[in-house]
Amino acid sequence: MRETVEISLQVNERAQSLRIEPRETLADVLRDRLGLTGTKVSCDAQVCGACTVLVDGRTVSACTFLAVDADGGAVRTVEGLARDGVLTPLQQAFIDEAAFQCGFCTPGMLMAATALLEENPHPTEDEVKEGLDGNLCRCTGYAPIVAAVLRAAEAGR
Amino acid sequence: MIPRFAHRRPRSLADAFAAFDAAGGDCAWYAGGTELLAVMKMGFAQFGTLIDLKSVPELGGISADADGALRIGATVTHREIERSPHVLRHLPGLAALEREVANIRVRNTGTLGGNLAFAEPHSDPATFLLACDARVELAGPAGAREMAIDELIVGPLTTSREADELLVAIRVPAPAAGEGRAYAKLAFFERPAASVGVRVRVVDGAIADATVAVGSLTDLPIVLPAAGAALAGLPAEPAALDAGLGAAIAVLGEIDAIPDHNGSADYKRHLAGILLGRAVTQAVEEARAHA
Ligand SMILES: Cc1cc2nc3c(=O)[nH]c(=O)nc-3n(C[C@@H](O)[C@@H](O)[C@H](O)COP(=O)(O)OP(=O)(O)OC[C@H]3O[C@@H](n4cnc5c(N)ncnc54)[C@H](O)[C@@H]3O)c2cc1C
Ligand code: FES
Ligand code: FES
Numbered sequence A: 001m002r003e004t005v006e007i008s009l010q011v012n013e014r015a016q017s018l019r020i021e022p023r024e025t026l027a028d029v030l031r032d033r034l035g036l037t038g039t040k041v042s043c044d045a046q047v048c049g050a051c052t053v054l055v056d057g058r059t060v061s062a063c064t065f066l067a068v069d070a071d072g073g074a075v076r077t078v079e080g081l082a083r084d085g086v087l088t089p090l091q092q093a094f095i096d097e098a099a100f101q102c103g104f105c106t107p108g109m110l111m112a113a114t115a116l117l118e119e120n121p122h123p124t125e126d127e128v129k130e131g132l133d134g135n136l137c138r139c140t141g142y143a144p145i146v147a148a149v150l151r152a153a154e155a156g157r
Numbered sequence B: 001m002i003p004r005f006a007h008r009r010p011r012s013l014a015d016a017f018a019a020f021d022a023a024g025g026d027c028a029w030y031a032g033g034t035e036l037l038a039v040m041k042m043g044f045a046q047f048g049t050l051i052d053l054k055s056v057p058e059l060g061g062i063s064a065d066a067d068g069a070l071r072i073g074a075t076v077t078h079r080e081i082e083r084s085p086h087v088l089r090h091l092p093g094l095a096a097l098e099r100e101v102a103n104i105r106v107r108n109t110g111t112l113g114g115n116l117a118f119a120e121p122h123s124d125p126a127t128f129l130l131a132c133d134a135r136v137e138l139a140g141p142a143g144a145r146e147m148a149i150d151e152l153i154v155g156p157l158t159t160s161r162e163a164d165e166l167l168v169a170i171r172v173p174a175p176a177a178g179e180g181r182a183y184a185k186l187a188f189f190e191r192p193a194a195s196v197g198v199r200v201r202v203v204d205g206a207i208a209d210a211t212v213a214v215g216s217l218t219d220l221p222i223v224l225p226a227a228g229a230a231l232a233g234l235p236a237e238p239a240a241l242d243a244g245l246g247a248a249i250a251v252l253g254e255i256d257a258i259p260d261h262n263g264s265a266d267y268k269r270h271l272a273g274i275l276l277g278r279a280v281t282q283a284v285e286e287a288r289a290h291a
Helices: A026-033 A089-096 A106-119 A125-132 A143-154 B013-022 B036-041 B078-083 B085-090 B092-099 B104-109 B112-118 B124-131 B225-231 B238-244 B246-252 B265-289
Strands: A005-011 A014-020 A052-055 A058-061 A074-076 B006-008 B027-030 B049-052 B062-064 B070-073 B135-140 B143-148 B153-155 B166-172 B179-186 B194-203 B206-215
Touching: A014 A026, A026 A052, A052 A106, A058 A106, A058 B104, A089 A106, A089 A143, A106 A125, A106 A143, A125 A143, B013 B027, B013 B049, B013 B166, B062 B085, B070 B085, B078 B085, B078 B092, B078 B104, B078 B112, B085 B092, B092 B124, B092 B179, B092 B265, B112 B124, B112 B166, B124 B179, B124 B194, B124 B206, B179 B265, B194 B265, B206 B225, B206 B246, B206 B265, B225 B246, B238 B246, B238 B265, B246 B265
Parallel strands: A005 A074, B006 B049, B027 B049
Antiparallel strands: A005 A014, A052 A058, A052 A074, B062 B070, B070 B166, B135 B143, B135 B166, B179 B194, B194 B206
16 A cells, blocks of 8 residues: 655745655655755664754754654754855854865764754863764764864854 | 555554554554664565554653652653653663763654663663663553563563553652662663663662663673672772672673674673673762762
């Protein structure tokens, strides 16, 4: 039996109504139905954090989160950070600190760090590390990423 | 891709059982999905219907009695537990444990009920709650019952829950006078390599009785009565404690541990011994605060 369900949600503050199959993950819906390919899928196992998005302010692994569970909710992805081409202080800090190389982890890092800073605008270095624990980067060695988040916090995000 | 399924979102316990009935048994309860969706994705399980429990109000919420007994709803997430003022106040060891479970994303969605119902041998909460003598409330169409953690978890990925039964809540008794409870683990990967939960009761400056539970070594968390007995009589003083732990550590050294990607059986037994020391020290500290 192929069941479909209607879901209504906000994605980066825009209302979306979609008819989907319950088995579709939030990553599937964002990438394949809405064309928001900033959200990456890498491990597909809730380990790497490349797929991190915010649902009602909480970080989730979009690779293993059913889109039906975002019904009625507000989803934020990396595409929702910059406004009218103006980067957030966090995004700018990633550039200033050279906090990415290949960039595959970056959307997830940005969303995890965005959630962290919204909850705790002035984290210590340890709190930043704790907040990003579970977001893996194979390129940078993490130090510039931590520095970028601290710099953004200083910039009074 | 996750195999196709129908999705139901009951808004009450009665509706949940009705949905189970309507699905004719070809269904699974679904909470955070951090385990269930993963095994479905890997092709290890397939269900005609998933019944989402997150909107069933009877399964949510954390409450505490005046004496410190806790009741945690099955659909409460790890993250909610780690931040709950009730848990921080009455069972700080559980809040500390929860802060170290998985990563923030899994903690944001994964639930305590899903963790216990899945009965994964490396479960952190199962090991600690076993040491705390926690009880699990279940409900089914035939009625409600409750049981201890080691009555619920009877094997790897195996519980004594009936298919149509639900975990409703977990109850942790209030600490007795002079009682302390603590948990210590070591993890190299996502889940612990070894973990130890301890409950001690301190009377007149010495451990009067204790419970020791060990997780991740065998295919389900276990209580070691001989290790608890070996702790009894030890002075509740850090220096003297360290010197007196040998007999309890020796009991852990007899565990028929399963070697895995974390290390050999010997190594895992060794870790458990170290963790026992850490957990006992912390539990004694908490016990002195409750004296
Ligand atoms: C990357 C990763 C790291 C992890 N690390 C840890 C760790 O360090 N420590 C640890 O302890 N765990 C860890 N886990 C396990 C984690 O998935 C569980 O702790 C989680 O809480 C499971 O809950 P859930 O709500 O997601 O369960 P679900 O996946 O929704 O369900 C799991 C099982 O329980 C059943 N079920 C769910 N709720 C109920 C209920 N109320 N009544 C009856 N049956 C029910 C489902 O049918 C299913 O069989 C990790 C998982 C991942 C993916
Ligand atoms: S792709 Fe989702 S956590 Fe790695
Ligand atoms: S920049 Fe390549 S994985 Fe982080």
